[in-house]
Amino acid sequence: MSDTAQSDTAEQIKRRRERRITANRTAERALARMGFLNPLRERLALLADAHEVYDLDETADVYGNGIVEALEDKVAGLLGKEAAAFFPTGTMAQQVALRSWAGRTGNPTVALHALAHPEMYERHAFSQVSGLRPVRVTSEPRLPGADEVRDFEEPFGALMLELPLREAGFVLPTWEELTAVVDAAHERDAVVHFDGARLWETTVHFGRPLAEIADLADSVYVSFYKSFDAFGGAALAGPKTLIEEAKAWRHRYGGAVFQQFPTVLSALAGLERDLPRLPEYVTHARVVADALREGFAAAGVPWARIHPEVPHTFDFQVWLPYGVDDLAEAAIRQAEETGISLFGNHWDERGPGLAMTEVYVRADALEWTAADVKAAVAEFVSRLTEVTGGSGAAGADGAGAAGAVST
DSSP states (O other): OOHHHHHHHHHHHHHHHHHHHHHHHHOSEESOOOGGGSOHHHHHGGGTTGGGTSOTTSOOOSTTOTHHHHHHHHHHHHHTOSEEEEESOHHHHHHHHHHHHHHHHSOOEEEEETTSHHHHHSTTHHHHTTOOEEEEEEOSSSOOOHHHHHTOSSOOSEEEEESSBGGGTSBOOOHHHHHHHHHHHHHTTOEEEEEOTTGGGGHHHHTSOHHHHHTTSSEEEEESHHHHOOSSOEEEEEOHHHHHHHHHHHHHTTOOOSOOHHHHHHHHHHHHHHGGGHHHHHHHHHHHHHHHHHHHHHTTOSOOEEESSSOSSSEEEEEESSOHHHHHHHHHHHHHHHSEESOOSOEEEEETTEEEEEEEOSGGGGGOOHHHHHHHHHHHHHHHHHHHTTOOSOOOOOTTOOOOOOO
16 A cells, blocks of 8 residues: 555544544434543543542642552452552553562563453563563463463463453453462462453452452452543552552652542542442443344344353444444444434454444443334444445455554
């Protein structure tokens, strides 16, 4: 492709992204609102009730004290760990956790999944920045199994498990599978670290309280913006001695930010507002998934896949046999013309004539009944037929394959 053609394609993608965001934001009804894309005024409104979660007459934080320590204590309590440290990003938190463990185990090798976040989105930071050596236990679209961990051909100091595994469809193992994998790693004298960016969302699937899930791991990272719409931020939780060292490395990595109270307040507000509702979101995601499946079948779409068939969290994938451009245009037109936004996220090419989008079921989606979802699917397929000229499934040209939002 020529430089001019690449430039034109990039400009087309940019314009479509702007249309998609505007259409989703201004739609009368949306299955999911992308809160992090809202105007600054609306983002700041998240702090309107901040006085209910923290005493705003307290002195602001300076280099990690005050309100930052309050959030750290809260997270440690929620996860049942001795201590926690706040980090500006999950990328930093996990590098610090795993290099700290490497110093204890004497082995810088980290066993992980080929689809894990550090392998997909962090520009080889483990090896390039932190002196770690990632090795891939499996590339299958599921979490590693106990036998794969037990029989892995070389020693490793830490096993990192992403729960849920986003790129595979926000999938989780069963509780029995998870405990077996953890035992297999411990049998090899390796520590277990959970990449738990979305661990908050796993309690329904596992049928266990959050602290019991976290107790399986030697350390856990959690995110505040993925499940709670906070401005950013992450936390690392584990033994007190590990967290003390992590705070020293946080400083060395440039994570000792002068003041962080806006982000921390948004995290505290999100925990207060959304944490009790997460099980409801997961339960309703299963209603939405069933309705989408039934809606596409009723609309005569030749093939559609909801993955996982029963969502493990409140996020899941929708796969359709059409090109990215056609699906994106149909979704945008539906929102612009009807005021109903069914698919507000981007579509990724996953093969010739095949594309996937992620569906997020949170507070906005609770207002949608199964009948609402099916009706919206019918409208979407109608727009898709218009876009494709009634020719059915079309070939994907890949022009709209945008990158996923990462930590």
